[in-house]
Amino acid sequence: MSLRSDRWFKHPSKETRFQHLSAMRANGHVPESFVGKPIIGIFNSWSDLNSCNAPHKELVEFVKRGVLLAGGYPLEMHTITTPSDFMKPSDLPYRNLMAMDVEESIRALPIDGAVLLCECDKTTPAQLMGAASSNIPSIQLAAGHRASGSFRGKKVNYGTDLWRLMDDYNAGLMTDEEWKELEKCISCTQGGCPVMGTSSTMKCLSEVLGMMLPGTSTIPATHAGRKWAAEETGKRIVEMVREDLTPARLMTEAAFDNAIKLLAAIGGSTNAVIHLTAIAGRLGISIPLKRYEELSVDIPLLVNLQPSGEHSMDDFFEAGGLGAVISRLLPELDTTCLSALGTTLEESYRDYMSFRDDVIYTIDEPFKADAGIAVFTGNLAPSGAILKRAASSLINHKHRGKAIVFDSYEDMHARIDSEELEVDEMSVLVLRNCGPIGAGMPEWGALPIPKKLLKQGVRDMVRISDARMSGTSFGTNILHVSPEAQLGGPLAAIRSGDWIEVDLDQGILHVELDEAEIAERMKEWTPVRVHKRGFMRLHTDHILQAEEGCDLDFLRPRSKEDAHFIEPTVGRG
Template sequence: MTDERKHGLARRLTHYGDADFALYLRRSFAKSMGYSHDMLSRPIVGISNTASGFNNCHRGVPELIEAISRGVVAAGGLPLPFPVSSLGEVFLHPTSMLYRNLMAMDVEEMISAQPMDAVVLVGGCDKTVPALLMGAASADLPAILVVTGPMMTSRYQGERLGACTDCRGWWARYRAGEISPQQIREVEDGLVTTAGTCAVMGTASTMACLAETLGMMLPGTATIPAVHADRLRAAEVSGARAVALAAEDLRPSHIVTPAAVDNALRVLLALGGSTNAIIHLSAVAGRLGIRVSLERLNELSEITPVLVDLKPTGEHYMEDLFAAGGLGPVLGELADDLDGSARSVTGVTLAERLAERTFGDGQVVRRREMPVAERGGLVALKGSLAPDGAILKRSAADDRLFESEGRAVVFSSLDDLAARIDDPDLDVEPNDFLVLQNAGPKSTAAMPEAGYLPIPAKLARAGVKDMVRLSDARMSGTAYGTVVLHIAPEAAAGGPLALVRQGDRIRLSVADRRLDLLVDEAELSVRRAALPPPPAPPGRGYRRLHFDHVLQAPEGCDLDFLRAGGA
C-alpha cells in the first residue's frame, strides 16, 4: 500500500503507529459515505465551505460548491467540501476584523491537516477572501479562489440603490433631517435584494480584483455578479483547474510573488479601491515573506491614474464593470506598467494574457489619457502624528481639505463618540478635525470600520458634507470623505495619537504626505508621562491571543507568529 500514499486519501495519514492500517481504516470510514474504491483512488480537491446563516453575501455558496464539484469530477478528481469560518461583515461583534486572523488560522490548519491534493477557496465577504488567501499562502498547497460575486442593484424613487455607498448617503440625509423615518425604512427594505457582496468598489470587490491580479483566480472572474449563470460556469471551470493544479504542483508561493504584489498595488490604485485592501494585501504578502511598502504605494500612486468610475469614487456599480469587460480592460490600460512575468493559476503569465489586450469603454473603465483622476486613489501619510504611517483615500475625498490645518475635536473611544457626536452643545466648527482614539487593532474595539466618523448632527443639519477625520480605525471600502485611517502606532499601543487633546492644532498636507500634531515635544513628554496604564488584556481565549500578538496596520494587522520570517 506504500506506493498509494503519494496523493489523495493516502496523504497526511492519521497516526496510529502503522501507516498501512491508517490508510485501510481511513478508506473504510470514507466508504461509509458511499464512495467506491475507484473514486477514493482519485486526487482529492478540498472545497472550503463558507456558507452561513450569518453571512448574506454567501447565500449562493451551496450552488457554487455544486458547480465546483462538477468540474472536479469531470477532470478526474474527488471533490470534498469542508467547513471553515465564515465572516459576515455586519453580523460580527465588535468587528469582523478581529476574526480575520482566526479564520486564516482555521483555513491553514484544515488545508494542512486533511488529505487533499489541491483546494478551491470559496468566499466573498470583506474579511473572508483575505483570510482564505492568507491561510492558503501559509499552507502552500495548490489553490484556486472562487468568489461569490457582487450583488445586483435595485431602485428607489427612480434612483439606483446599491449597498453600501448608497446606504451611507441616504443615512446622512436621514441624520440631516432631509428624509423621514418612513423613507429610510423603505431604503432599508430595498438596499440589499440579491445574494452577493456589496455592489460598489468596496473591500469585497477590491479584494476580488486584487486576487485576480495576483493570479489566484481564473482570469475574468472577479466581477461576475453573484446571480449570473457565468458565476456557476466559472466555478465549474475552477474545479476542473484545481485537479490540474494538483498534477502540476503549482502553489501559491509560485504565484504570489513580489512582481504579482507590485501589480496588485498598481491595480488597487487604478480601481480607486478600498483602504482596507492595503492592510489585507500586506497580510497576504507577509505570509510569503513579501513586504508591502507604504513608500512604494506613494511612488506608484503618483504615476497610476484612477481608471474605474465606480462608487464610492465615481458613479457606477460592479454590474456595470462586469458589462464593460471586468478587470481585463483595467489591466489592458495598465499593461505597459505591469510586470508581465507574473503568472496565474492557469499557468499563463500576465504578458501572455495581455498579448491581445482589451481597453476601457471610456465610461466605466476610462482610457488612460482620460482618467477619473490623474493620480492613484490612495496615499500614505507620515509625520509626527503618524510616525509609521496612515492612509487616505484621496479619490473619495474633498480635495479642498487636502492642505489644511484645524483644531482637534477629540473622542477618546467609540463610547465617547456615540455619547457626544450629536450633542447640540458639542464645541465643533466645520473647519475642525474630528479625532477618534483607541480604535486600532490592539484596542478593545479591535479596529472596527468606525473611522468614517459621522458629521456632528448640528453641522450636518447646517449643510456640512465633509470634514477632516482622523483615527487608528478602519473605514468601509464603500465609504467616502476626507478620512485619515490606520494611524500607526495606534493610541492603544502608546502612539502619538493617544497624546492629542481637545483644541490641539493638527496639519494635514496631502502634497507633502504629512500628518503633524502641532504641539511641542516638551508638552508631549508631559502628556506621555501622564498617560493612564493600558487596559488589562482579555483574560483568555482567542481575544487574548489577538491582543498579545496583533501587529500594526503597516504589517497587515496579522499575528506576529503567522508571518513568514523577514516580512
C-alpha cells in the same frame, strides 16, 4: 504523479491505510473512486448570517462537477466565516482566525489542492493568507456581487449610497417612513456589495495575483456566468495540482507590486493595504507602507465606480469588468507574472476589451489623475497613516484645524450630534482607542459628520483615527494611525483644542505640540480596554500593528524559507 493524499491512502502501514480507507467508506467514498486521483478540498464559507457568501451553497455543486470532469475527486468542508455586517466590534481579528482555520485544515487533512469559496470582505484575504502558508495548489471562487436596489425610482447601492442617504436622514432630508422603505429595498439579493468596496477590491486583487481565474472576479452573483466560473474553477484546480502550481509561484513580489498598482487603478478599498501586507507577509515578502504610495503615484483612476465615482459593479461588469482594466493597465505591470491559468498576464489579458468608456477609462484619459493611497508620517503617526486619495475632497491638499477628540466609539456617538459641540467645517474630528489592540480595528474611521454641520450642507471634513474605514465609504478620512493609542502612540496624547496640520503633498500628519509636551501628557496615559479571555485575548497579545498587516506575530515567518507549514506525520489517529 505523486500526490500528497497518497501519504494517507497509500500509507505503507496496513493498519494506518485501513483506518483511513475505512473512514472514507463511512461517508460513502469508495476507494476505487478516489485513490490515486487529485483530492480537492472545497472550503465553503457560506452561512445563514453571511448574505455575501450565501450563493456558495449552490455554486459548490458546480465546482464539484468541474473537479470530477477533470479527473479529480471533490470533498466539501466548511470553515468559519466573517460576515462584516454582524461581527462585533470588528471582523478583522476573525480574518486571522479564519486564516488559521483554512491553513490548519489543509495541514491536517488528505488534500492535494484547494478551492476557496470567498466573497465577504475578510473571507477573501483570510483564505489567501491560509493558502499562502499551506502552499498547496489553491484557487479562489467568488460568490459575486449583489444587484443594485431601487428606491423611489432611483438605483441605489448597498454601501456607498447607504452612507450618503444616512447623512441625508440625519440632516432631516428624509422621513422615518422613507428610511424604513430604504431598508427594505437597498439590499434585495445575495452577494457582496455592488460597489468597489473591500469585497470587490479583494476579489480583483486575488485575480491579478493569480489566485482566481481571469474574467471571474466581477461576474454578478445573479448571472449564469457564476455557475460557469464555478465549473471552470473546479476543472482548473485539478490541472494546477498536476502542474504543481502553488501560491508561492503565483503570489511573487512582482505580483504584489502589480496588485498595488491595480488597487490605485480601480479606486480600491483602504482595507486592501492591511490585507495585501498580511498575505505577502505569510510568504516572507515585506511590503513597506511607503511602497503603496510609490507604486501608485503614476497610476490614475481608470474606473468610474462608487465610492470614488458614480457607477455600480453591474455597470463595471457590462463594461468589460476587471479583464478590461488589466488589459489597459498592462503597460504599467510586470506582465511576466502568471495568472491562475498558468500563462502570463500578457497572454491572459491582452485580448480583453472595454465596452463603456464612461465606466472604464484609459491611462491617457483617466477618470481621475490623482488616485491611489497617500501615506502620512509625522509626530501623530510615527509608523504611518493612510488616506484614499480618490475618495477625499481635501482640495487644497493642506488643512489646519482644531482637534475634537473622542476617546472611544461610545464617546463619539454620545457627543457627535450635541448642539453644544464646538465644531465647524474646519475642525478635525479625532477618534482613538479603536486600533488593532484597542477594539480589533473596526470600520469606525469614517466618523459621521455632526448633524448641525449636515444641516448647513457640510458633507466632508478631516477625520483622523487608528480605526479602519469601510471600503464602500468616502471622505477625507485619515486611517490606520500607528502606533495606535491603546499601545501608547502619540494619538493618545492629543486633546480637544490642539491644532492639527495635514499636508497631503508632503505626507505629514502633525500636531502642534513639542516632544516634551507630548511626553508630559503621556505620563497620565493608561490603556482603555483589556481583553481578558478567548480569541480576543490571544489576538491582543500577538497582533501586529496596521503597517505590518494586523496579522498574528507567530503566523508571520522569519524568512521565505520558513514561510510554509511543516507536513504532519501521517499515522494512526
